[in-house]
Each structure stands twice: as structure tokens, then as C-alpha cells.
Amino acid sequence: MSEGLNYKFLIDTFFVALSGVPVALLVTIVSLLIAIPLAFSLALTRIYRVPFIQRLTQLYVSFVRGTPIIIQIFIVYSSVPLLLTALFKKYHINVDVYNIHPIWYAFIVFSFSTTAVLIEVFRSALSTVSKGQLEAAHSVGLTTFQAYRRIIIPQALVVALPNICTATINLIKATSLGYAMSLQEITLKAKVAANVGYNYVEAYLDIFIVYLILCSVVEYGFKLYEKHLRKYKLANA
Amino acid sequence: MLNIKNVHKSFGNNEILKGVDLSIDKGDVVVILGPSGSGKTTLLRCLNFLEKADQGHATFGEIDVDLHDAKKKDIHAIRQKIAFVFQNYNLFNNKTVLENVIEGLVIGRKVPKKEAIEIGKKALSKVGLSEKYNAYPSELSGGQQQRVGIARAVALNPNIILFDEPTSALDPELVGEVLTVMKNIANEGTTMLVVTHEMSFAKDVANRVIFMDGGVVIEEGSPHEIFVKPKEERTKKFLKRVLPEDYTFYI
Ligand SMILES: Nc1ncnc2c1ncn2[C@@H]1O[C@H](COP(=O)(O)OP(=O)(O)OP(=O)(O)O)[C@@H](O)[C@H]1O
Ligand SMILES: [Mg+2]
Numbered sequence: 001m002s003e004g005l006n007y008k009f010l011i012d013t014f015f016v017a018l019s020g021v022p023v024a025l026l027v028t029i030v031s032l033l034i035a036i037p038l039a040f041s042l043a044l045t046r047i048y049r050v051p052f053i054q055r056l057t058q059l060y061v062s063f064v065r066g067t068p069i070i071i072q073i074f075i076v077y078s079s080v081p082l083l084l085t086a087l088f089k090k091y092h093i094n095v096d097v098y099n100i101h102p103i104w105y106a107f108i109v110f111s112f113s114t115t116a117v118l119i120e121v122f123r124s125a126l127s128t129v130s131k132g133q134l135e136a137a138h139s140v141g142l143t144t145f146q147a148y149r150r151i152i153i154p155q156a157l158v159v160a161l162p163n164i165c166t167a168t169i170n171l172i173k174a175t176s177l178g179y180a181m182s183l184q185e186i187t188l189k190a191k192v193a194a195n196v197g198y199n200y201v202e203a204y205l206d207i208f209i210v211y212l213i214l215c216s217v218v219e220y221g222f223k224l225y226e227k228h229l230r231k232y233k234l235a236n237a
Numbered sequence: 238m239l240n241i242k243n244v245h246k247s248f249g250n251n252e253i254l255k256g257v258d259l260s261i262d263k264g265d266v267v268v269i270l271g272p273s274g275s276g277k278t279t280l281l282r283c284l285n286f287l288e289k290a291d292q293g294h295a296t297f298g299e300i301d302v303d304l305h306d307a308k309k310k311d312i313h314a315i316r317q318k319i320a321f322v323f324q325n326y327n328l329f330n331n332k333t334v335l336e337n338v339i340e341g342l343v344i345g346r347k348v349p350k351k352e353a354i355e356i357g358k359k360a361l362s363k364v365g366l367s368e369k370y371n372a373y374p375s376e377l378s379g380g381q382q383q384r385v386g387i388a389r390a391v392a393l394n395p396n397i398i399l400f401d402e403p404t405s406a407l408d409p410e411l412v413g414e415v416l417t418v419m420k421n422i423a424n425e426g427t428t429m430l431v432v433t434h435e436m437s438f439a440k441d442v443a444n445r446v447i448f449m450d451g452g453v454v455i456e457e458g459s460p461h462e463i464f465v466k467p468k469e470e471r472t473k474k475f476l477k478r479v480l481p482e483d484y485t486f487y488i
Pocket of ligand 2: 402
């Protein structure tokens with residue numbers, strides 16, 4: 001540090017880190033696309049107390065919540081290839097599992113962990129909408145599906161949005177653990193650049209700034225959407 | 238017009254309805270009285286399939302259904318004919334007053350939106366809420382919300398409207414406006430089945446009063462028969478409890 005920061009490296013590496021953003025976003029978006037419908041369905045099994053499945057859901061939630069994501073990554077990253085090798089051998093499929101792109105593992109791990117978070121978010125949001133409104137919808141001739149789509153979900157979404165935002169931000173930040181699977185995302189790219197001349201401070205600073213910008217933008221987007229949805233809620237205030 | 242036979246319903250080991258029969262003619266305003274827990278709400282809910290009866294049969298015009306295992310199609314058909322006004326209003330909080338009223342028409346019945354809006358506005362003017370089309374439920378008083386609830390039922394042009402204690406969640410000073418609206422639609426010839434503790438409504442508006450207790454109908458008759466010369470001991474006891482002290486002087 002006696003020479004101070006290497007500003008040229010700082011700026012160059014900033015763009016290296018920035019080039020990891022698409023991968024981080026891709027993992028985030030794919031995980032959300034898998035997690036949202038899955039978590040919603042599982043939240044319904046909790047609300048309607050579907051026997052067996054709801055217990056399984058509960059177990060799943062506490063299992064994922066009770067373990068660090070990095071451990072989940074290690075487990076998936078080390079065990080899935082073994083499983084696949086066995087499977088491929090059995091069915092004589094000629095694929096080298098060690099050539100599978102790490103992004104697929106990232107999709108698996110992050111959609112699993114996000115699902116667990118969102119189940120609880122959806123369950124509590126749905127339960128804030130009074131059951132009477134569902135009955136009223138039935139009584140005027142709506143099907144359960146129509147009632148959920150037009151009455152229940154729009155109200156639950158307003159309640160859930162801040163938590164969905166938090167979950168999304170946490171997910172973006174968690175993708176930084178992708179380096180453990182050699183995923184070419186923000187953190188890994190900047191660290192690799194730093195390895196050459198040991199400019200770790202600059203690299204970490206760049207990583208820090210990139211995540212800060214990324215998360216702020218996402219948060220701002222959610223705020224805008226929330227404002228838009230809240231039109232009717234304003235009346236409630 | 239509506240005939241119900243032998244409705245049974247238990248929650249767990251607790252038998253709430255123990256064989257209720259009921260028949261209602263077009264234009265009837267029937268009031269159900271009874272102590273708390275006698276199964277009045279449960280009966281109305283079974284009729285609209287919000288609760289599944291354990292046993293029972295309903296004929297409604299040409300529709301004939303088993304209340305225990307009705308098909309989806311029959312449930313939908315019955316719900317087209319029966320509207321429900323809830324104790325807690327149960328308005329759709331994310332929809333405006335007018336949207337609340339037309340939701341069932343547009344989505345449930347596929348009425349063209351323009352036509353539905355016409356019908357909805359007419360229903361809202363009947364309950365005196367013509368200036369509130371674009372308000373959200375949270376901006377209304379309880380009395381106004383319940384009037385929207387009534388307009389939502391009226392707009393469906395049902396054969397009968399079921400009311401479950403429509404005024405009991407209201408502040409006393411708001412009860413009157415709702416009762417007035419109910420009286421008006423009764424006078425227009427709407428068939429109504431009303432659970433209420435408002436004795437004045439039962440006496441002045443109903444043409445038949447049913448007294449329920451312990452999951453069965455104890456006694457039924459004209460308001461005069463029930464209020465002035467009740468036959469059953471349980472009816473007398475109940476009336477003594479709910480009517481003002483001096484009422485007994487008139488008997
Ligand atoms: N979903 C339910 N599960 C279990 N018990 C229920 C359920 N709904 C109603 N009950 C019970 O059934 C009994 C009758 O209830 P119901 O609401 O039909 O009475 P009610 O005559 O409408 O009384 P009130 O005048 O207080 O409204 C009550 O003892 C109630 O606790
Ligand atoms: Mg009741």
C-alpha cells in the first residue's frame with residue numbers, strides 16, 4: 001500500500017468486473033424465473049395444508065434456511081457430477097460431466113435457495129388478504145383461478161414486493177459465491193485480474209462498487225414498480 | 238322457488254345443522270332469527286356452497302342439486318341465481334366501487350363491459366352511492382361499504398339475495414342507512430333471505446320469520462305469529478331476551 005492505489009489498474013479492472021454483470025444477472029433472472037412459480041405453488045400447499053407436500057415443503061424451507069449458501073454450493077457442485085456420472089453410465093450417455101458449464105450448477109443452487117426464501121414471503125403475503133374476499137369472488141361467480149389472478153394476487157403482490165426486492169438483492173449478492181464453482185461472474189473476473197500483480201485492494205474496491213451500483217439500480221426499479229402497484233394502497237394510508 | 242330439504246352439517250364432532258328444511262317463494266322476504274351459534278350463518282353458507290353440507294338437497298327452479306356432492310357446473314349455476322351479502326362486506330380492496338359491482342358480471346358472467354357498467358351504475362344509484370364510483374373500499378365508511386356489498390349482489394340480478402347479519406359489524410349510527418336500502422330493494426319485489434338481529438326489520442319488512450335454535454327450525458310463521466303469539470317455549474324465551482323490556486306489554 002506504500003505506493004498507494006494503482007489507479008490505472010483500478011479503472012481497467014472496474015470494466016473487467018463490469019463484464020461479469022451479465023452472468024450475475026443471468027443467474028439471478030433464471031433463478032427467479034424458476035423460483036417464483038415453484039415457491040408460489042409450494043406456498044399454496046402450505047396455505048391449503050395439502051397433506052404430505054406441505055410437510056415436505058416445511059422441511060425443505062428449514063433445511064435451506066439452516067445452511068450457508070456456500071455449503072449448498074459445495075454440496076451441489078461436488079455431488080451432482082457424481083450422480084450424473086452414475087446416471088450417464090447406466091444409460092450409456094456419452095457426456096463428460098466435468099465439461100458441464102458451471103452456470104448450470106449456479107442455476108440449480110440459487111433457484112433452490114431462492115425458492116425457500118420466497119415460499120415464506122408468498123405464504124405470509126397471501127395470508128394478509130382476507131379469506132372473505134375469495135368467498136365473495138366465488139359468490140359472484142368467479143372461479144378460484146380468476147379470484148386469485150384478479151383479486152388475491154394483486155393485493156398479495158403489493159405486500160410481498162419489498163420482500164421480493166430484498167430476496168432479489170440477496171440473490172444478486174450471493175452470485176458472488178459463484179467463484180467457488182469457477183463461474184465467470186463479477187468477483188471471479190476481478191480476482192483473476194488481481195492475481196497478476198497482487199492488486200487485490202483495487203480489485204475488491206471494484207467488486208464493491210459494481211455490486212453497489214447493480215443493487216441500487218435493481219432496488220430503484222422495485223421502488224418504481226411498487227409505487228405503480230400502490231395506487232390503490234395510497235387510499236388505504 | 239327455492240326448496241331445501243334436510244340439510245346436515247358438522248364441524249368435526251360438532252353437529253351444527255341437524256336437518257333443516259326451508260322453502261321460499263318468489264318475492265318472499267324471510268328473516269331467520271336465532272341465538273348465536275344456532276347455525277344461521279352455516280345454513281346460508283351451505284346454500285351458496287361456501288361450505289359443503291354433509292347432506293341435503295336443494296331445488297331451485299329447474300335446477301336440482303345435492304348439497305353434499307354437487308358438480309362444479311351445478312354450483313356455478315346455483316351461484317348465478319343466489320347472491321350473498323356478507324357480515325364483513327368482503328369487498329375487493331384492490332378494486333374501485335364500480336369495479337367491485339361489475340366484477341361478477343364481466344368475469345363471472347361474461348357480460349360486455351359497457352353493459353355491465355350501465356347495470357353497475359344503476360345498482361349503485363339504488364343504494365345511494367352514485368358519487369362514489371371511483372372510490373376504493375378503504376375510503377368508505379362501514380355503512381357505505383355494506384351498501385356497495387348490496388349493490389354488488391343486486392347488480393347480478395339474482396333470484397334471491399342471502400344476507401348474513403348485514404348490519405352487525407356496523408357502528409349503531411350507520412345501521413339505519415343499510416336497513417333503509419334493504420327495505421327499498423325488498424319493496425321492489427326482491428326475494429330475500431335475511432339473518433339479522435334487527436327485530437324492527439323482521440317485524441316491518443319480512444313476510445315470514447323463521448326461528449332457529451340448536452341447528453333446527455323451531456318455529457316459523459308471519460311476523461305477527463312469531464312476535465305476538467309464539468307457540469314454542471324456546472321462541473318465547475329468545476324473544477324475551479332480545480326485545481325491549483316494554484315489548485311484553487303489547488303481547
Ligand atoms: N369453519 C368452522 N369450523 C368449526 N366450527 C365452525 C365453523 N364455522 C362455524 N362453526 C361453529 O358452528 C357453530 C354455528 O355457527 P354459525 O356461525 O352458523 O352460527 P350463527 O347462528 O350464525 O351464530 P351468530 O349469531 O353468532 O352469527 C358455532 O358454534 C361455530 O363455532
Ligand atoms: Mg352468524
